[in-house]
Each structure stands twice: as structure tokens, then as C-alpha cells.
Amino acid sequence: MEKIILTGDRPTGKLHLGHYVGSIKKRLELQAENDFSKMYVMIADSQALTDNFDNPVKIRESIKEITLDYLACGIDPKKVTIFIQSMIPELTEYTFYYLNLVTLARLERNPTVKSELEQRNFNNTIPVGFLCYPVSQAADITLFRATDIPVGVDQLPMIEQTNEIVHKFNSLYGETLVPCKAILPDNETSFRLPGIDGKSKMSKSLGNCIYLSDDSKSVYEKVMKMYTDPDHININDPGKIEGNVVFTYLDVFANQSHFEKYLPDFKNLEELKLAYQKGGVGDVKIKKFLYNILEELLTPIRERRSKLEENIDSIYEVLKVGTRNAQIVAKKNLEEFKKAMQIDYFN
Numbered sequence: 001m002e003k004i005i006l007t008g009d010r011p012t013g014k015l016h017l018g019h020y021v022g023s024i025k026k027r028l029e030l031q032a033e034n035d036f037s038k039m040y041v042m043i044a045d046s047q048a049l050t051d052n053f054d055n056p057v058k059i060r061e062s063i064k065e066i067t068l069d070y071l072a073c074g075i076d077p078k079k080v081t082i083f084i085q086s087m088i089p090e091l092t093e094y095t096f097y098y099l100n101l102v103t104l105a106r107l108e109r110n111p112t113v114k115s116e117l118e119q120r121n122f123n124n125t126i127p128v129g130f131l132c133y134p135v136s137q138a139a140d141i142t143l144f145r146a147t148d149i150p151v152g153v154d155q156l157p158m159i160e161q162t163n164e165i166v167h168k169f170n171s172l173y174g175e176t177l178v179p180c181k182a183i184l185p186d187n188e189t190s191f192r193l194p195g196i197d198g199k200s201k202m203s204k205s206l207g208n209c210i211y212l213s214d215d216s217k218s219v220y221e222k223v224m225k226m227y228t229d230p231d232h233i234n235i236n237d238p239g240k241i242e243g244n245v246v247f248t249y250l251d252v253f254a255n256q257s258h259f260e261k262y263l264p265d266f267k268n269l270e271e272l273k274l275a276y277q278k279g280g281v282g283d284v285k286i287k288k289f290l291y292n293i294l295e296e297l298l299t300p301i302r303e304r305r306s307k308l309e310e311n312i313d314s315i316y317e318v319l320k321v322g323t324r325n326a327q328i329v330a331k332k333n334l335e336e337f338k339k340a341m342q343i344d345y346f347n
């Protein structure tokens with residue numbers, strides 16, 4: 001079977017380190033492996049509008065920012081089709097027919113939607129569009145016949161719901177749609193990268209992010225503010241690793257060559273952890289080490305981003321070309337879809 005990769009992001013702000021380790025890194029790996037017949041990255045503006053319909057300007061601005069972030073990270077528009085969801089009207093059409101195949105009770109059971117509803121305090125004022133976004137996500141995936149969906153665990157309920165719709169559609173109208181599977185990140189810490197406050201996931205609304213576009217000075221200040229071990233007051237006090245954000249980040253980002261370059265007193269992370277736990281390693285030392293590692297990752301991204309910012313037209317050109325390509329595929333697949341449903345009346 002053809003391998004078609006599709007994934008998406010809601011454009012609600014610039015990308016941060018949590019996005020990088022949780023999804024961008026995987027996409028870059030998949031892009032480099034080159035083992036697919038198509039790879040799509042969709043900017044899910046319609047989905048973002050389901051809970052930001054009162055602020056379309058934020059979505060509009062974020063489409064540009066997120067595209068800058070993609071290209072700065074190295075997503076290559078020659079290999080990957082980057083497109084804008086709302087510019088594919090076929091998606092809305094699929095969604096409309098899929099709504100018949102899903103019950104209200106099933107939507108209300110979706111655990112990700114459930115927790116999002118709680119976070120947003122909708123209470124009795126749940127917008128129907130928001131509740132139904134998993135159905136529209138099933139359209140995103142199936143319209144492009146995507147088989148492999150790189151996402152985090154929070155998106156598993158969407159994949160499950162998509163496959164239920166696929167199954168239902170195929171049993172009613174004949175084998176037409178292809179099922180899909182999630183491609184999960186390699187390790188869970190990467191997906192739940194905590195914010196610099198250590199309280200929870202890195203998230204814009206909590207103000208605990210390091211953005212891919214942050215300048216060196218902000219990265220330095222944020223790393224210096226990172227939550228470590230509140231009982232580790234003097235250098236010689238024993239320090240805790242658990243819940244210590246600096247060590248969580250080192251687990252995710254540090255490798256052997258970083259030790260050789262920036263902290264040659266220690267052979268590897270194990271040795272550093274033991275020394276910290278014993279006492280004698282200061283927080284500033286581990287923070288400076290982490291800062292150097294992050295700068296090594298972020299500097300080239302930042303430099304590419306500022307070059308790209310000089311020519312914003314080229315960003316929109318990438319989106320135009322990607323969207324045009326996606327439109328061609330969408331049009332063709334919709335025809336088959338309608339034929340299966342026998343609503344292609346003039347054929």
C-alpha cells in the first residue's frame with residue numbers, strides 16, 4: 001500500500017521547543033528517510049477557529065509565523081506539501097457527510113475533546129463546531145488518503161475516531177477510504193516537554209515557553225529562571241534530579257559531543273547526575289551547559305528564520321504552491337468519494 005504521511009498544527013502562535021521535540025523533529029526524520037509517496041503538513045486554521053472564532057486575526061498572523069518556523073527548522077517544501085486547511089473546500093464537504101456517521105454521544109466521549117472542553121470552561125455554551133472538530137480531522141486525514149499520521153498521544157482518540165468513520169463509510173458505500181495509524185514520538189518526555197516553570201507541558205497560555213524564534217538573550221534568561229530543586233541552596237547541598245527541569249531538558253537534548261565541547265569535566269549525563277545528587281555541582285553550571293546545548297540547536301534555526309523574514313512573499317509563495325497541489329488531490333479524491341456514495345448525479 002502507498003505510504004502517505006499527513007500531519008497538522010493549529011496555527012495559534014509561534015512554535016516552541018515543545019513543538020520541536022514533540023513533532024518537528026519526527027517530521028524532519030521522516031522527510032530525510034524519504035520513504036513515502038507523499039508527505040503533507042496541514043496548517044489547521046479551520047480547526048483553530050473552532051475555539052478562536054472571535055480572534056481570526058490571531059490565526060491569520062500565526063499562519064505566517066508557523067510557516068516561518070517550519071522552513072527555518074528545515075521542512076523542505078520540495079519534499080513536503082504545506083497547505084492551508086480552509087483553502088480546501090472539499091474538506092468541508094467530507095466533514096458534512098461524515099457528521100451523519102457519528103453520534104453525539106461518541107463525540108462527547110472523546111477524552112481529548114472532553115479535557116479541552118473543561119480547560120476552556122465552555123459549560124453550557126459548547127460551540128457545535130468545536131465538539132465536531134474530530135470529524136473534520138477525519139476528513140483531513142481521509143481526503144488525502146493518508147496512512148501514517150505523526151502525532152502525540154493526545155491525538156490517539158482522533159485517529160481512533162477516524163478509523164471508525166472509515167469503517168462505517170466503507171461498510172455502507174463500499175471499500176473507498178483507507179484506514180490510518182498514528183506514528184508516536186520515540187519517547188514520552190519529548191512529547192510532554194515541561195515548561196521552564198516545571199509545572200506542566202510547555203504551553204503558550206502558561207507563559208512558560210522557549211520559542212524557536214527567541215533571541216539568545218531571552219533563551220539565556222529563561223534557562224537561568226528554570227525550576228530546579230528548591231532545596232539545593234548551596235553548591236555543596238545534595239540536589240534532586242526528579243522534577244528538575246534542567247535535567248529533564250538535558251535528558252532530551254544532551255548528547256556525548258555536548259559534554260566534550262561544553263562540560264569536559266564530566267563524561268556523560270549519568271556522571272553529571274550522580275555528582276549533582278551528591279552535592280558540589282551548582283545550578284548555574286548545569287544551566288549554562290543547557291544554554292549552550294539549546295543555542296547550538298536554535299542558532300541555525302534563528303538565522304534561517306531571520307533570512308526568511310526578509311522575504312515574506314516567498315513564505316506565501318510556498319503556501320500557495322502547497323495549497324494548489326493539495327487542491328488538485330482533493331478534487332480528484334472527492335469525485336471518487338461522491339461516486340461511492342452515489343451522489344455523482346450527472347455521471
Ligand code: TRP
Nearest residue numbers: 006007008009010044047137140
Ligand atoms: N488536532 C491537531 C492538533 O491539535 C491538529 C490537526 C488537525 C491534525 N488536523 C490534523 C493532526 C490531521 C494530524 C492529522 O495538534
